[in-house]
Amino acid sequence: MGEPLLSVRNIExxxxxxxxxxxxxxDVHPGSIVTILGGNGAGKTTILKTISGxxxxxxxxxxxxxxxxSRRDPDWVAxxxxxxxxxGREVFPFLTVRENLALGAYCRRDRTGxxxxxxLVYEYFPMLRERADQQAxxxxxxxxxxxxxxxxxxxxxxxxxxxxxxxxxAPRLVRExxxxxxxxxxxxxxxxxxxxQNARMGxxxxxxxxxxxxxxxVMEDTCERLLQSEDVREFYLGIKDRGIRxxxxxxxRKTWR
Amino acid sequence: MxxxxxxxxxxxxxxxxGLIALGFVLxxxxxxxxxxxxxxxxMIGAFVAFTLIAGLGLPYWLGLLGAVLVLAAAGYLxxxxxxxxxxxxxxxxxxxxxxxxxxxxxxxxxxxxxHNPVSFATPFSGKLLTVGPAMIAQENVAIIFGTLLLCxxxxxxxxxxxxxxxxxxxxxxxxxxYYMGIxxxxxxxxxxxISAAVAAVAGVLMAPVALIEPQMGFLGIKAFxxxxxxxxxxxxxxxxxxxxxxxxxxxxxxxxxxxFKEATAYLLMLTVLVMRPGGLLAQVRRKKV
Numbered sequence: 001m002g003e004p005l006l007s008v009r010n011i012e013x014x015x016x017x018x019x020x021x022x023x024x025x026x027d028v029h030p031g032s033i034v035t036i037l038g039g040n041g042a043g044k045t046t047i048l049k050t051i052s053g054x055x056x057x058x059x060x061x062x063x064x065x066x067x068x069x070s071r072r073d074p075d076w077v078a079x080x081x082x083x084x085x086x087x088g089r090e091v092f093p094f095l096t097v098r099e100n101l102a103l104g105a106y107c108r109r110d111r112t113g114x115x116x117x118x119x120l121v122y123e124y125f126p127m128l129r130e131r132a133d134q135q136a137x138x139x140x141x142x143x144x145x146x147x148x149x150x151x152x153x154x155x156x157x158x159x160x161x162x163x164x165x166x167x168x169x170a171p172r173l174v175r176e177x178x179x180x181x182x183x184x185x186x187x188x189x190x191x192x193x194x195x196x197q198n199a200r201m202g203x204x205x206x207x208x209x210x211x212x213x214x215x216x217x218v219m220e221d222t223c224e225r226l227l228q229s230e231d232v233r234e235f236y237l238g239i240k241d242r243g244i245r246x247x248x249x250x251x252x253r254k255t256w257r
Numbered sequence: 258m259x260x261x262x263x264x265x266x267x268x269x270x271x272x273x274x275g276l277i278a279l280g281f282v283l284x285x286x287x288x289x290x291x292x293x294x295x296x297x298x299x300m301i302g303a304f305v306a307f308t309l310i311a312g313l314g315l316p317y318w319l320g321l322l323g324a325v326l327v328l329a330a331a332g333y334l335x336x337x338x339x340x341x342x343x344x345x346x347x348x349x350x351x352x353x354x355x356x357x358x359x360x361x362x363x364x365x366x367x368x369x370x371x372h373n374p375v376s377f378a379t380p381f382s383g384k385l386l387t388v389g390p391a392m393i394a395q396e397n398v399a400i401i402f403g404t405l406l407l408c409x410x411x412x413x414x415x416x417x418x419x420x421x422x423x424x425x426x427x428x429x430x431x432x433x434x435y436y437m438g439i440x441x442x443x444x445x446x447x448x449x450x451i452s453a454a455v456a457a458v459a460g461v462l463m464a465p466v467a468l469i470e471p472q473m474g475f476l477g478i479k480a481f482x483x484x485x486x487x488x489x490x491x492x493x494x495x496x497x498x499x500x501x502x503x504x505x506x507x508x509x510x511x512x513x514x515x516x517f518k519e520a521t522a523y524l525l526m527l528t529v530l531v532m533r534p535g536g537l538l539a540q541v542r543r544k545k546v
Contacts, residue, residue, distance in 0.1 A: 054432060078438035090433040092426045103426050106419070107438040155438065 003066065005030045005191050006051070006082075006159055011060030011070070013043075013050045020046040021057070022215040028159060033185050033192040035206030035223060037199050037236055043215040044195040045087050048161045051193070052084040053077040064159070079107050083157035087164050089148040093137035097128055100136050100147055104154030114154070120188075121150040124180055142173040149177070153184065159191045160184075166198040174198065178205050199236035203227045211236075218256040231255055261391035263507045269397035269466070271503020272404035274522075276459035277480035278487065278495035279411075280452035286428035286490055287448040290340060290351045294359040295456055296477015301362055302328045302457025303469045304370050311377040320377070324457045332453025336446040359474065366471040374468030382465045396465040403462045407455065408496060415492075424448060482526040488536020497537060501525060 004027040013021040020043045028034045038044045049055045051062055053074035062070040069077050078084070083104075092100050101121060105114045122129040125146045131139065136147060145165055152160055165181065166174040178201050184190050196202030203209055203223040211219040211232065219226070226232050231254050233239045280295045292298075302324045310320035339358070343350055381395040415421040427434045427444050435441050460469075467473060483502040487494025502522045510518035529536060 052436060054435065073442070074432075074435035075438050075440050078436055084436040086433060086436060090430050090436075092429045092433065094429055095422065095425060099422055102419075103423060103434075103437050103439070106423060151437070 002029070004028060005065065006193065007063045008047070008051065009061045009063075011047075011050055011057040011062065013046050013055055013057045015046070015055075020215055021050065023060070024212070024215070024217055025060075026210055026217065026220075028191055028193050029208075030158075030191055031185070031189055032208060033182070033194060033206040035202040035209040036193070036195045036212055037197075037202055037209060037226075037232070038195075038212035039197065041214070042212045044197075044212055045163055046215075047212070048084060048163050048193070048195055051077075052082060052161060054084075078155065081155075081158040082161060083152035083155045083159070084161040085148045085152045085163060085165065087167060089141075089144040091136040091139075091144050091147050091151070094135055096133050097136055097139070097147060098132040100151050101128070101154050104151035105156075107155065113156070117154055117156060121153055124153075124184065125150050142169050142177070145169065145173075145177060146180075149180070149184075153188070153190070157190060159193065162192055162194045164195055164197060166196065166201055174201055181205055199232065200227075203232075213256075218254075259391070261388075262393070263511055264504070265391070265393045265397050265401075267504035267507035268500060269400040269503070270506065271483075271500035272400050272496075273459050273463050273476070273499070274480045274483045274502050275496040275499025276404055276407070276455055276462075277477055278484035278499050279408075279492060280456050280459075281481060281484045282487075282490060282492055282495045283448055283452045283455070285484075286492075287424060288336075288340070288445045290348070291355065292449075292452070293352065293355040293477070293481070294362060294474075295452065296480060297359040297362040297366075297474035298328060298332065298453045298456040299460040299463075299477065300366060300469070300471060300474035301331070301460075302453075303460030303464050303473065304366055305457070306461045306464065307370070307375055307377050307469055311375070317379050321458070321461045324461055325454045328457035329450040329454040333446045333450040335453070336449035340449070341442065341446075359477075363471045363474060370469075370471070372471060374470040376468055377464060379465045394466070400462045400466070403458065404496075407458055411451075411455075411492070420444070420447075479522040482522040485526050485536060486529045488539035491536065491538040494536055494538030 006028040008024060008026045010023045010025055011021055012019065012023055024047060026034065036044055036047065046055065050057050053069070053072050053076065056071045061068055064080055064082060069080060092103065101118060105117065108114055127143055128147060128150055136144060139147060149165070162181065165177050169177065181192065182205050185192055194202055194206060203226055206223045209221065209223045209226045210217050219231070235254060277295050277299055281292065284290055284292045305327050306320045306324035309315045309323045310317060315323065339354060340351065343354060381399045384395040386393045386395050386398055415425055423434070423439045424444050426437065426439060427441050431441060479502055480499065483498035484495050485498070486501055487498030502525060505521045505525050506518050509521040
């Protein structure tokens with residue numbers, strides 16, 4: 001593998017006095033989907049916010065296309081080609097679907113390209129075309145998630161940061177959205193850094209994965225191998241292997257503790 | 258005073274309140290700060306126009322334009338120099354800052370222009386317009402038309418230009434706006450410029466019906482009440498609130514006695530807060546998870 005698209009090295013990020021990220025390093029190679037797994041409060045969102053510049057890290061570096069992007073304003077980072085789909089969609093509630101999508105392309109000047117990409121977004125999410133003139137506040141949660149992804153796509157990013165796209169959605173919708181995420185990656189060549197609590201969906205979509213606990217990366221491997229790993233199976237997928245004695249071994253410890 | 262005259266004076270006065278309230282709401286929506294110096298910016302705008310028109314002898318329209326430009330620049334700089342370093346601090350800090358800014362502006366105006374009320378000639382001064390039985394001062398007509406025109410322009414700007422829609426986006430979700438690559442800081446400063454420019458227009462429009470003096474900015478407190486009545490955060494609400502306060506004042510003054518006039522704005526505000534705490538035209542915000 002060549003030069004990574006995004007490389008994060010030893011970042012430490014604080015929320016006030018609380019150290020939320022304790023020295024995390026990770027790479028995203030061009031064209032890949034990288035998944036970060038972790039429970040509540042593991043620091044998944046903080047990593048993405050540090051990358052996109054919403055929070056500055058105390059230490060460490062974030063390089064995108066070989067260029068240092070940490071400690072810059074988030075709008076500058078976005079203009080470098082990183083689109084952040086935030087947790088909880090964060091669409092612009094009182095603007096129409098079309099206006100939301102147009103804002104995704106705020107930094108672009110090529111009118112024909114923008115029009116082409118709008119069609120593309122409507123192809124991936126036909127529902128958005130039907131509701132183009134409705135205020136985003138009146139979309140359902142799943143539709144807002146699609147709008148948030150479509151809006152990010154309008155920026156023609158090289159890297160998309162996806163923060164829990166499954167949050168609060170019905171299982172069928174989760175599968176639908178993940179199918180589109182994988183298609184976007186294959187068909188449009190958008191690299192993705194995906195953060196998930198839904199370990200199964202996250203690992204099935206991704207190629208490489210990191211497991212994050214209390215601000216540290218405790219495991220990293222290809223998603224295939226992570227899916228097979230005992231610890232991930234037990235603690236993230238909830239699959240309990242029966243022991244020889246026919247009952248669950250209790251007091252099992254995570255290998256990384 | 259007969260009814261139509263009360264009505265017209267009230268609407269004209271209400272337009273002034275509405276314009277200043279608009280300034281409050283613009284800044285609040287975009288940056289979640291309340292600028293209590295809004296009325297004092299209006300005062301400075303009126304004084305700048307006075308200097309340009311009465312001092313330098315420029316024509317009225319050039320004076321108006323000049324005052325708008327000077328105040329827009331001042332508003333932009335205020336945000337860059339004073340407010341931006343305060344981002345992330347508690348809202349209270351901003352409140353104190355803008356209140357003290359108001360004091361400073363009043364003091365500076367007193368030093369530069371003196372404390373004696375002044376005025377300048379306008380194309381509308383002292384002329385009367387007869388509509389049927391009613392005699393209306395042209396100044397008031399100018400205020401009403403000026404307000405309508407300005408609101409129309411602002412509406413077109415916010416609804417149909419790229420930057421205007423982006424400003425709405427900043428107001429609705431600042432972080433998401435950042436993620437779109439929208440230069441949030443620059444747009445916030447531009448909003449300050451627009452608010453200060455609107456205040457300048459209000460000051461110039463008001464100059465023929467009120468004297469220009471450093472204390473005239475206290476009118477901003479009534480405009481603040483108007484913004485609250487309209488539902489802080491709603492632009493049409495700010496205008497509506499201004500009209501309600503303006504009309505309420507005139508009628509209270511005529512029917513209940515002059516003493517009530519000054520209290521009307523606050524009584525109305527209290528009534529609205531009790532009956533409809535969100536204001537009359539509050540935007541309902543719901544978020545789905």
